[in-house]
Amino acid sequence: MIEFKQVHKQYPDGLLALKDIDLQIDQGEYVAIIGLSGAGKSTLLRCVNRMHDISSGSLKVDDVEISTLRGKGIRQLRRSIGMIFQSFNLVTRISVMKNVLVSFVPGIPLWRKVLGVFTEQEKKQALIALDRVGILDKAFVRVDQLSGGQQQRVALARTLAQNPKIILADEPVASLDPVTANQVMGDFRRINQELHMTVIMNIHHVELALEYASRIIGIRAGEIVYDGRTEDVTDEILEQIYKGSVEKGEDIAHAREAVTN
Template identity: 65%
Template sequence: MIEFINVNKTYTNNIKALQNINLKINQGEFVAIIGLSGAGKSTLLRCINRMHDITSGKIMMNQVEVNAIRGSDVRKLRKRVGMIFQSFNLITRTTVLKNVLVSFVPELTLWRKVTGVFTKGQKIKALTALDQVGILDKAYVRVNQLSGGQQQRVALARTLAQNPEIILADEPIASLDPVTSRHVMDDLKRINQAMNISVIMNIHHVEIALEYANRIIGVREGQIIFDGNSTEVTPVVLKHIYGDSTEYKVNENTGETAYV
């Protein structure tokens, strides 16, 4: 489904965000990318939908070279690849339904874009997406009246309305409390399993990554240093990914891992 071939990304300040990335992700996988802040997790994720352009190498998606496409083809790619952000990226002063309908704006005719009139079919898709994440009853409520968890579910519904093949989630629970975080993660897992949508998630919460993802990719200084099943992640592996950072520690007596 997605393949990175010798991918490098260097920013204008000569920082090497990604170094020689070779990676294959198949349709329907639930992948968590973990590592320290600044390790290159977000860059790796955002290169998939061309939010960042790579410096060299290739990214392939279903035999299409992602880094070679231009113009309308990029927009078509982003319709297939949904994106969920830590900050939700919602229009807070309008209704939940209108926020989900935003996903259809690129395919509207000019007069519909000007008037803001959506088709019946688009409205049905939007309402169905809201039902899939359990907030259909909030369709006509303004977004700024919702909790953080409900807002993230609106963002997820907006992505589902696109009928994507892949969902990229960039720190989707970073601003949520533990209970709400699990509700959002339950939604992502259910959608992944029931709809065979690939989920690729960048996350700091290692314990959540190990619980929900089937595959873990560990990134350090722009390089993949671990790629395997979540059951293969041991304290030794985590120490290899995080090093001696004070951000993440392994208790040598109990084997438990935690942020400090």
């Protein structure tokens, strides 16, 4: 369980990125966070694994106040939370398999890190992860020979190999074409359902969020303005989330834009 209580996040320049966040996400949920650019979506996501520290309030993961963690405690937290980025963060000049095996590096002895030695069990886990995302046949192909969608699946497999409880995804389909974006979103949903992993993602494509996620959190100017079931989201709710400097009709059009844009 992830629990925010009265969480504020203020940056050194004075920007208040999160205001009075009260939020609970239970194990096994598939949550999409939506809102305009700069609304605080990425900040909220990155507070969960301590990439950002909160300024005040309480943030617990499995009843552990993560703001009190130091050193080894933070490393253990991050082992249970997989993070997937828009940019994939892969080493393109090496094989898919080696990229997935990187997920084990933080927990292995120094000599194995230096020599690049992995156990048979670690290799098996990497292959199982690749199979789960449908690219087992690419295990020994260099990453730079893969399409963007395949590379995102490598990033997802690398996260799965560490067997996390939670997957955080920061705009995971932003750079993908519409067909591939749907495939990757389907991968997230299947993993969520089959492995009971919590999936929390920031996403600009509202249509994809509404199709695949079971819960929508809408953020505007650092505040949660909607938190509820996907099927309860209406155009009026989207207007509330995306209300800004543009005209009302443009807001709705932007929020409902298809993934082809």
